Amino acid sequence: DGGITQSPKYLFRKEGQNVTLSCEQNLNHDAMYWYRQDPGQGLRLIYYSQIVNDFQKGDIAEGYSVSREKKESFPLTVTSAQKNPTAFYLCASSINGGPNEQFFGPGTRLTVL
Amino acid sequence: GEDVEQSLFLSVREGDSSVINCTYTDSSSTYLYWYKQEPGAGLQLLTYIFSNMDMKQDQRLTVLLNKKDKHLSLRIADTQTGDSAIYFCAEGGNMLTFGGGTRLMVKP
Numbered sequence: 001d002g003g004i005t006q007s008p009k010y011l012f013r014k015e016g017q018n019v020t021l022s023c024e025q026n027l028n029h030d031a032m033y034w035y036r037q038d039p040g041q042g043l044r045l046i047y048y049s050q051i052v053n054d055f056q057k058g059d060i061a062e063g064y065s066v067s068r069e070k071k072e073s074f075p076l077t078v079t080s081a082q083k084n085p086t087a088f089y090l091c092a093s094s095i096n097g098g099p100n101e102q103f104f105g106p107g108t109r110l111t112v113l
Numbered sequence: 114g115e116d117v118e119q120s121l122f123l124s125v126r127e128g129d130s131s132v133i134n135c136t137y138t139d140s141s142s143t144y145l146y147w148y149k150q151e152p153g154a155g156l157q158l159l160t161y162i163f164s165n166m167d168m169k170q171d172q173r174l175t176v177l178l179n180k181k182d183k184h185l186s187l188r189i190a191d192t193q194t195g196d197s198a199i200y201f202c203a204e205g206g207n208m209l210t211f212g213g214g215t216r217l218m219v220k221p
Binding site for chain 1: 117121143144146148153154155156157158161163201205206207208209211212213214
């Protein structure tokens with residue numbers, strides 16, 4: 001089945017540690033996105049990539065890094081520089097052109113202890 | 114910059130119609146979208162409307178677009194308890210701007 005997966009579902013991290021969240025899609029989508037969702041709030045864009053080996057900062061990129069070495073994969077690293085990393089992280093993908101129908105993964109809930 | 118606003122909360126009785134409203138500021142958006150999020154899950158695209166349309170109907174869902182007032186609404190007919198979720202409107206092209214979400218509670 002085609003889809004977008006994120007792992008792990010829940011992640012705990014100690015302060016000062018970097019952690020990498022996985023996002024994989026087999027939809028053959030060109031574009032991929034990372035969002036952060038805080039309780040009771042909407043989604044804020046962290047990074048996006050419209051093509052392999054290229055990515056752009058979103059509204060809240062500070063303290064995060066990404067890579068896009070393969071079309072199927074867009075991992076997000078939450079670095080120790082991110083002051084408030086505890087949140088729900090959502091990955092999405094879409095085709096380029098036409099309506100931007102973004103397909104979302106199930107999310108990763110990151111908690112910093 | 115773009116801004117998308119939604120009311121926070123809506124409560125309806127099972128079988129009634131629900132109307133979720135959204136206002137946006139970017140008049141250049143080609144498409145506007147409605148997403149549904151169930152607890153602890155990702156977002157699911159419900160429907161979208163092209164900006165040159167006034168209305169789109171898809172089974173129990175009706176989307177109305179008032180481009181002059183930059184107002185978008187989602188009507189859910191015969192609302193069921195399974196419709197309880199957070200609903201997000203979004204607008205944009207290559208990047209989407211999401212509203213803060215409206216939590217719909219359906220009472221039996």
